[in-house]
Amino acid sequence: MPAIRKVSIIGAGALGAAYGALLFDMDRDCVSFVAAGERFERLRREGVIVNGRHYAIPVLAPEDTSLPADLVIVAVKNHHLDAAIGEMKNRVGRDTIILSLMNGIDSEERIGAVYGMDKVLYALTMGIDALREGNRVIYTTQGRIFFGEAKNPAVTERVARVQALFDRAGIAWETPPDMLRTLWWKFMANVGINQASAVLRAPYSAFQAPSEARDLMLSSMREVIAVAEKAGVSLTEEDIEAFDPILARLSPEGKTSMLQDVEARRKTEVEMFAGTMIALGEKYGVAVPVNRRLFEAIRDIEKA
Incomplete structure (x- = not known):
């Protein structure tokens, strides 16, 4: 089972910054943000500050043609999803896994309609108390990410790959039987x-x-x-x-x-x-x- 080595995060708000920082702490070459226009310039210039620590996480423009990611994490607001789906195009390759941490009950289907449900895992975050002000994010409780296939009678290989990544990064997770x-x-x-x-x-x-x-x-x-x-x-x-x-x-x-x-x-x-x-x-x-x-x-x- 190949390990996940490259992660791209769409959305650098409270969740994107918090999980991006944890991945960066694990391996600074592992993670990048994807952003366009003014957000791209601002993130490259200012980075993010999580719990008082500055993180200069690399930022890729949507048109960047470097190798696709092993995992794409979508952490945007609902009204930004359509733009995010377009911006992540070059980060999605044949074997890329896509994990949406968005609120609501339809983001996976919207992403899957473009890239195929075979690339998408269902996911949500629960219990994180992250506060964002500008590029600063503070949290005291990490909570956990619930994720998996729609049904999880057994752990599939792609779920196991993400579980292993989260274990390495110290990200709390759970794979429930019925996502x-x-x-x-x-x-x-x-x-x-x-x-x-x-x-x-x-x-x-x-x-x-x-x-x-x-x-x-x-x-x-x-x-x-x-x-x-x-x-x-x-x-x-x-x-x-x-x-x-x-x-x-x-x-x-x-x-x-x-x-x-x-x-x-x-x-x-x-x-x-x-x-x-x-x-x-x-x-x-x-x-x-x-x-x-x-x-x-x-x-x-x-x-x-």
């Missing part, structure tokens, strides 16, 4: 805490104990359970409870990615969260009033 269900579980958590935190401008501490903020989070999560049932995915109240230990480990002062976007006046991923819930609710005939209110509230925040 599709795990993606929906993470979607449920994001629909709850990301959106509630953005509307209330609240850090993790607001959701770690009984409160009106926590009630709002739970109400939106329960709507995901109802929609998932109609979509053939079994989520229950026990899945909400399974999120609590993860939430408890996050820094009380930490902020969700959507709250960080709101505070930085960046576009949020509300279309991917509440927008997807509204569309699925209409498709399956499931009422999602909480997500409709959250959608309107966050859109109003964006307009302001």
